[in-house]
Amino acid sequence: MSKALELVQPFVESAAVRGIFALPRPLRRLIAGSPVRLDGQELALDAQLLLKLQRLSGQDRLSASSPELAREGMRRSTKLLGRTPLPGVVVAERRIPTPDGPLAARVYRPRELTEPGELMVFFHGGGWVIGDLDTHDDLCRFLALHTGIRVLSVDYRLAPEHPFPAAFDDCLAAYRYAVDNARELGTEPGLVSVGGDSAGGNLAASVALHATRAGLPRPNLQFLLYPAVDATTRRRSRELFGNGLLLTEEDVNWFADRYLPDVDQRADPRVSVLLADDHSGLPPAYVVTAGFDPLRDEGEAYAQRLAEAGVPVVSRRFPDLVHGFANLRAIGGRFQEALFEMVGTLRASLALHRTPTSDEDTVPG
Template sequence: MPKVLELVQPKLEAAALRGIFALPRPVRRLIAGPPIRLDDQELALDAQLLLKLQKLRGHEQLAAATPELARAAMRQGTRLTSTAPVSGVVVADRQIPTANGELAARLYRPRELTGTSPLLVFFHGGGWVIGDLDTHDDLCRFLAKHAGVRVLSVDYRLAPEFPFPAALDDSLAAYRYAVDNAAELGTSSDAIAVGGDSAGGNLAASVALIATRSDLVAPVFQLLIYPAVDATARRRSRELFGNGFLLTDEDMTWFMDKYQPDEALRADPRLSVLLAEDLSGLPAACVVTAGFDPLRDEGEAYAARLAEEGVPVISRRFPDLIHGFANLRTVGDRFQEALFEIVGALRAGLSLQKT
């Protein structure tokens, strides 16, 4: 019987979640509570309702007693928010050879896309400790279908079993693999972009910087969704939004202690990309931030530095949203609206590279 309950309970919780978000707006507002306003921003009702439900379930943090428990919790959260897979997307498993063994990966292609197209090499978020191909499957399907591109999602090694720079080494190897095998992947070496969310945004930014400064072909575009770019400083947004908005101050400390436990080494520009001496000549970028996100200010500081050094950049803050909203598309309409805008920026950015 316990095994049966383990299978049934997530389905019941998922159905309950969808039912609550389908309620009339006044009822959802009653459940969520009065609007939350902070730093001249008002939190979206969808985000506030989700946070309230998480609090009721006792799941207010991403960190846990062990990395294994945190990973399991993220997988469970993914199951709760999952719906039918995005239609019209062909998915194929891949194995990427590296000096440290093979990396699992997935290649996504819109079904109607039969010719060559740009390719987005995507690195998932999760503080370099949690997250995998499954937790970001919906996001990658969505990006592929609505941007009309191929997406290669990479399952890099996680900390603390593999601390910095293992995840970055894997990400660079995956990018090099995409460049070297561009034709077989349905693209060309001069049409490959990098992207990721949170820790994955950090990896994408680092790959773009290292590739541009090395013998690698540089990416044509960077899609950085609420990226972590400075492991050395506490900015105002971390003080304002470090408690109660999904990603907490304690979470951030826990993740970084697992990924790079030596504080003296956190200024390494391969980790703290914002601290790199020279950002000129990097690929055009779209830097997305969320208003109620402790990572907001460092992401926007990175976008500002890119612009100051002559890099074409779109800096877009969604002032009413929280960290992680790109993985919440199936929960609330506001999250999907934001994701459609991100897709538009990706499509436009890649199109401009052709001119």
């Protein structure tokens, strides 16, 4: 009986969450409490309500007493959202060979997309410690379907079992694989972009920097969703938003201690890409930040640094949202609204900065 209850419980909890978010706005406001205002911003009601429910359930942080428990917590939170896989997306499992062993990966393609086109190599978030292909399956499906591109999601090695630079090495190898096998993946070397959220945004930015400096084909675009780009400095946003807003100061330190146990390595540009000596010539960037996010200021500092180096940048802050909002699409409301705006800008950015290829006339735009 206990096993049956364990199987049923996530479905019951998921239904309860969906029911609460379906309530009329006055009732949702009553449950969430008075509006939260910080730094001239007001937290979206949907975000505040979610945070309230998390506090009531005792699941109000991403870190845990062990990496295994933290990973299970993220997987459980994913199930609680009750996601039904988005229709219209074809998904194929793949193995990426690397010098350190094969990596699991998935290719997402809109069903109607049969001609060659853009491909984004996507690196999931989770502080380099948690997260996997399944926790970011919904986001990758959404990006593929509504941006109209192929997405290659990479299951890189996690810390603390594999500390820095393991994740970076895996992600660079995955990018090389995508470029070397571009035609087989339905794309061209000049149509390969990189992207990721949080720690995945860190990895995408680091891969873009290294690929450019190493003489590899430069990514077409870097899509950085609330990225971590400086492991050496505690900025003002960490003081303002480091408690009770999904990603906490304690979480940030917990993740860093596991991925970067050697403090001297934290200034390495393969992790603190903001500290690189030269940002000129890097791929165009679309940098997304959230107003109530401890990582907000470093992400925006990176966008500014790129712009100062002459790199084309679109920087967009969603002032009423929290870190991790892209994984909350299934709740709908403000989260889904933000994602639709995001993919619209991403689609335009990819089209604007598309790298010409030698046989341009054979590859649809």
